[in-house]
Amino acid sequence: MKIVVCVKQxxxxxxxxxxTEDERDVDPDYLDFALNExxxxxxxxxxxxxxxxxxxxxxxxxxxxxDAEDAMRRCLAMGADRGIRVEAEGWLDPIQVxxxxxxxxxSESPDLVFAGVQSSDSVQAATGGxxxxxxxxxxxxxxxxxxxxxxxxxxxxxxxxxxxxxxxxDTPALLTIQTGINEPRYATLRAIKQAxxxxxxxxxxxxxxxxxxxxxxxxxxxxxxxxxMLDGGAAEVAQRIKEIVQERxx
Amino acid sequence: xxxxxxxxxxxxxLVIAEHLRGQIRPITLELVSAAKDLGExxxxxxxxxxxASLADQVDVEGVSEIVAVKVDEEEFENDVYRxxxxxxxxxxxxxxxxxxxxxxxxxxxxxxxxxxxxxxxSDVFALRRDGDDLVxxxxxxxSKVNAEIEFPGHERVLLMIRPTSWPPAExxxxxxxxxxxxTVLGSHARHLEFQEAATxxxxxxxxxxxxxxxxGVGEKENLSQFEVLAERMGATLSVSRPLVDQGWMPSARQxxxxxxxxxxxxxxxxxxxGAVQHLAGMKTSGTIIAVNTDPEAAIFNVAHYGAVADxxxxxxxxxxxx
Numbered sequence: 001m002k003i004v005v006c007v008k009q010x011x012x013x014x015x016x017x018x019x020t021e022d023e024r025d026v027d028p029d030y031l032d033f034a035l036n037e038x039x040x041x042x043x044x045x046x047x048x049x050x051x052x053x054x055x056x057x058x059x060x061x062x063x064x065x066x067d068a069e070d071a072m073r074r075c076l077a078m079g080a081d082r083g084i085r086v087e088a089e090g091w092l093d094p095i096q097v098x099x100x101x102x103x104x105x106x107s108e109s110p111d112l113v114f115a116g117v118q119s120s121d122s123v124q125a126a127t128g129g130x131x132x133x134x135x136x137x138x139x140x141x142x143x144x145x146x147x148x149x150x151x152x153x154x155x156x157x158x159x160x161x162x163x164x165x166x167x168x169x170d171t172p173a174l175l176t177i178q179t180g181i182n183e184p185r186y187a188t189l190r191a192i193k194q195a196x197x198x199x200x201x202x203x204x205x206x207x208x209x210x211x212x213x214x215x216x217x218x219x220x221x222x223x224x225x226x227x228x229m230l231d232g233g234a235a236e237v238a239q240r241i242k243e244i245v246q247e248r249x250x
Numbered sequence: 251x252x253x254x255x256x257x258x259x260x261x262x263x264l265v266i267a268e269h270l271r272g273q274i275r276p277i278t279l280e281l282v283s284a285a286k287d288l289g290e291x292x293x294x295x296x297x298x299x300x301x302a303s304l305a306d307q308v309d310v311e312g313v314s315e316i317v318a319v320k321v322d323e324e325e326f327e328n329d330v331y332r333x334x335x336x337x338x339x340x341x342x343x344x345x346x347x348x349x350x351x352x353x354x355x356x357x358x359x360x361x362x363x364x365x366x367x368x369x370x371x372s373d374v375f376a377l378r379r380d381g382d383d384l385v386x387x388x389x390x391x392x393s394k395v396n397a398e399i400e401f402p403g404h405e406r407v408l409l410m411i412r413p414t415s416w417p418p419a420e421x422x423x424x425x426x427x428x429x430x431x432x433t434v435l436g437s438h439a440r441h442l443e444f445q446e447a448a449t450x451x452x453x454x455x456x457x458x459x460x461x462x463x464x465x466g467v468g469e470k471e472n473l474s475q476f477e478v479l480a481e482r483m484g485a486t487l488s489v490s491r492p493l494v495d496q497g498w499m500p501s502a503r504q505x506x507x508x509x510x511x512x513x514x515x516x517x518x519x520x521x522x523x524g525a526v527q528h529l530a531g532m533k534t535s536g537t538i539i540a541v542n543t544d545p546e547a548a549i550f551n552v553a554h555y556g557a558v559a560d561x562x563x564x565x566x567x568x569x570x571x572x
Contacts, residue, residue, distance in 0.1 A: 013391040015546055026391060094372075095364045117356070121391050123526055124372045125351070126360035126410075133361025138438030139328060141356040154442070159270075159353050160507055162447030165325075169439040176356070178508075180495035210403055212363065212370040216385065218397040220546075227550055230557040237557040238567030241518065241539055244555060245483065248516050248537045249459060 001056030003046040004110040005080065006101055006131065007039040009064055009071035010121040017220060024215045025091065035071040038116025042177040043075045044184040046114055049148065057081045059108060063088050063100045069200055076195035077187035083200040088208070094122075095212045098130035100205035106135050112153075113174040117142050125176070132174035139174040140167050144181050261293040261315075264344035266335055267308055268354055269298060270325070271444075274307035277350035277411070279418035284348060284411055286312045286419065288377055288384075293317060293342065294425075297334045299324050311421035317342075317428045325444075329437040332358040337432045339366065344406065346384065351410040357439075359410055369404030373526065375415035388412075393526055393548035413530060450502030457486035459516045462505055462532070464490035466521015466542065466561050470498045476520070479565055482572040485518065490528045506531040520561040524549030 011031040018027040043060065050056040058080040062068050065087070072083040086100045105113055113135075115128030125141070132139035144164070145156035148171070157165040158178055169175075187195070230240045263285040267278045278294070285292035291314035296304050301318035308316055319338065323330050335358065339347060349355040351373045363370035376387035380400075384407060389396050401407050454460060461480040467473055473493075480487040487503065494504045505512050507527035517535035522528060524540070524547055532538070533552040540553035541564050550556045557564065 011391060013394045013546070015544060017391075017395060017546070024397075026395060031391075093370070094360065095370060098360075098364055120525075123389070123393070125356045126363075126370070126372050129356060129358070129360030130364035133332075133364040139357065139361065140439050141328075142353050156445075157353065157357075158508055161510070162501055162504075162508055164445040164447070166442040166445060167327075167439050168442055173438070179491065183497065209367065212368070212404070213386075213399045213401055216398040216400050218390065218395050220394075221389070221396040221551060227553050228555050229550075230555055234559055234563035234567045237541070237559050237564050238571055240555070241557075241564070241568060242571045244537065244539060245459065245516050245518070249484075 001050050001053040002059065002108065002110045003050060003056070003112045003114060004059045004061055004105050004108050005039065005042050005046050005075065006105070006113065006115040006128065007043065007060050007062045007071055007075055008036040008116070008119050009033050009062065009068040010036045010119050012121070019218055023217050023219070025218060033067065033070065035074045036116050036119045038118060038120070038177060038179055039071070039075065040078070040184040041179050041181050042114040042116050043078050043080055044182045045146065045177055046112070047079045047185070048182060049112070049146065059084065059110070061086065061101060061104055063092065063097050063205065065089050072200055073195050074187065076198040077192040078185055079191070082198055085200055085202050086205045087202055088205050091215070092208065093212045094124045094126035095130045096208045097127050098134055099207060099209050101131055102134040103206040104203055105131065111172050113137065113172070115174065115176050117176045117178050128174060128176035135174070137172060137174045138170045139176075140169050141176045142178050143175045144178050146175065260343040262290045262344065263288065263292050263346045263348060264338060264342060265292045265294045266331070266347065266349045267294050267296045267304070268350055268352060269296070269304055272303070274304055275350070276418050277352060277413045278308060279310060279420070280413065280416040281348040281350065281411055282308075282310060282312045282419035283416035284377060287416065288346070288379060292348075293344070295319055295335075295338050295430075297321055297331055305427070309423040309425045310419045311423055312419045313423045313425045315426045315428055317430050319430050319432055321432070321434055323437065323441065325441045326354045327437045327441055328357040328439045330434050332362050333434050334432045335362055336366065338430060339406070341430055347406070347408040349408070349410055351412050355410055359408060363408045366406075369401030369407035370409070371399055372410035373412050374409050375412040377409075389526070393524065394546045412526070448501055450500055452486070452502050454486055454488045454503055454505065455510050455512050457512070457514050459483070459485040460488045460505070460512060460514045460518065461485035462488040462490065462517060462519045462522060463493070463561075464519070464522030464528075465492045467493070470496070473498060475565060479569055482569060488512065490522050490525070519549055519553070520565065522549055523547045524552065
C-alpha cells in the first residue's frame, strides 16, 4: 500500500506586518513558518492505514524551496518513509501548485493521495481538488473517516452543521483530510533525529502554467466598525465586560 | 407559467445552485445577490434528480433564467456536478461561474478550474469591476490581511464565494425556464446515506449568553476553570473547533461552519483567533466581546468590544466579579 501525502509549509504572521514595496505581498521578514496543521492529520491517517495494511510506504511531497523541507522533516519524524520536494520559488496559486505536484505524484502510482482540506495561511481549499482534476483521480473533499476495501473506500464527508455524508469512492483516489479525523502522534526525539537521515529527493516542477489569479494589492483590513478596544489591565477589562454583559442581558 | 428558451445563449454570470435534501441552500440566493452587485442578472443552473421541484426556490429577483439539469442522483456527488458544470460551461460560455465556498463545491470546483484552465479564486467575499477587469477580494495569512486580486489573461473565471458575504436575494422573479441535457459518464464517489451530527443534552443555539473558548486555553486541564466561570456568569460554555478535534469537548458545543451557528445576545470569545469557519458560526451574535493576546487576531474584525489581554488573567478577574 502506497500513500502519497501532499504537505505544505505554511506562513504564520505575528503581531506586526509590513508589506513589500509593490504592496502585493507581506514582507517575508515578518513571517514564521510551520507545517500546515491539516497535514499532520493527513500524515497520521496515512501512517495508520499503511500500518493496518501490514506493509507499504508513506511518501510526503511538497512544493517549495529548501526551507520547505523543515515541514517535510516533521512528517518524516512522525514516520513517513521518504519525501520528494518539487523545487519552486515565489508565489504560486493552488492550481499552479497542483500542476507542480501532478507529475511527481502520478509517477508514484499511489493507492491513495492525501492532501489537507486547506492550508491555515491561504485557506483556499483548492490544491487537493485541483490535483485530483489534473490526475483524473476520483476524489472526496473534507474526509473525517476512511474505511478501505478492495478497489474502493467508504469515507465520511463532513458537511456544514456536522451532518455526515457517507460516500463510496473508487480507489486509487485523492482525499482531502479534515482535522479531528485522528489524533496525530508526537515524534519522539529519536524519530526526529532519524528523520534527518531519511531521503528527500528534489525534482523540477512540471509546467506551472499561467496563474489563475494575481494579487493587485495586499493590505490590513479595517477593523470592524463598532470594535471598541477595552483599555487597562485584566481587572479593568473584566469590569467592563461585566458591565457590557449585564447591560445586554437586562 | 414560465417561458421556455430554445437556444443556448452565452451568459455573463452562471450560478450553480446548491441543495440538500430537497431544499435550496441559502448560499445559492447569496450568489444571485453577488451577480446583482456586478450589475448582471444571474442564470441559475439546478443540477438535480428533479430540478423542477427546486426551481421555485430560486425564482427570485435578479434571476433571469433557470436551467434545469436532470441527473440520476438524488444528492450531490462530485463527478456528477463536475461533468454537469463542464457541459453547462461549454454550452453557455459564461464569463463568470459562481459557486459557494462550501464543502460540496470544494469537491468539484477546483478540479474543474484546473482542468479547464479557468481563472480561479476561493473564499471571495467582495467583488467589483474596474473598467473591464473583474476584481475580487479575499484574505491571506490566516485572515490577518486582505488582498484585491485580478485575473489577467482569463476570459472565464470560476469563483467560490464565502457564505453570508452577500444577503440572499429575495422577491419574485420572472425567470425564463431552460433545460440542458447532460451526459454523466459515471460517478466514482457515490452518496450512500447521511448520518446526523451527534446529539446532546446541551443546545448552544438556544443560549442567550455564550462563553466560548478556543486554542488559547492551552491544555485540557485548563478547561474546568472556564466551565466554572461560565456557570458563575450564567453563560453556556461553547468551543471552537480545535478543542473538539483534540477530543476535549463534544461536537455539540462547537461553534462554527462544521458545528453550530449561534446568535446569542452576548458572545464572549476567550482565546479564539477567529478562523473563517469559526466566524461563520457566530458573527451575527448580538454583542461580541473578544479577548486575545494577538492584536491582529481576525476575531477583532467582527467583535464589538475587544481586549488584547491574557484570557487567564481576565478569567481570574471575572471570577471575582460574578
